Amino acid sequence: MLITNIESVPGQTIVKHMGLVQGSTVRAKHVGKDILAGLKNIVGGELKAYTELLQDAREQATQRMIEQAQGMGANAITNVRFATSSITAGAAELFVYGTAVVIEDVNN
């Protein structure tokens, strides 16, 4: 599965548009990690637990989007966008969407 965030796949031609595909996940943070992050907040710097949490969540959302595209028979997703929204204090939704397409190598 080829994923780009531009309108086309460079070097390939889009032969068919399959429509919108999306994936989302809502994650809450672990209390223990939250306490550690609270301590880290005193001295500042990177909160690695949160970085990893959000990264994992984005990967899962992307995976769901890819599964949806595969179900449609697409072999690439173009124009991918990410969105993050905090639902309540302590939980965030990671959302990713794009257009599923079928591509062919331009040289063939």
Add this chain to the structure above:
Amino acid sequence: MYIPYDILIIIVLLLLGYGFGQLAEKKHYRSIRQRESQFEDIHVFSAKTLPADWQLLSTQLVQGNVVVSVDYFKRFLFSLRNIFGGRVEAYESLIDRGRREAVLRMKQQANELNSDAIFNIKFETSAISRGLSSGLGSVEVFAYGTAIKKALD
């Protein structure tokens, strides 16, 4: 003799925040500058269109994210600044560190794929609130783009 423990705790936190916060920031900036020069041959564009004469090998989405937090001392500075308004330098450096770090992580991914350039970079910044009382404490910066690998001419 009466000792105001709560004020004592705040002073200790301020000193801790100032000392370790400054140290951590200097260290982070050193590492940012070092990696920026390491990856300087991977060019990043916000344009969507590629040069027409490029022979392309591969395309791949790359991304980088980081959650950075401001220290206790800077948060205190901000609460003072908030009274009169104006430029909040304490938070400017926080966001700057976050953005540069996110771009570097994205470039690191592109480097592992042996990419030559990244097109259509998008930034996303979201505040991670820790309760209402603490206000803006930490911020997540996320950067993503399309990494392009060129065929050798």
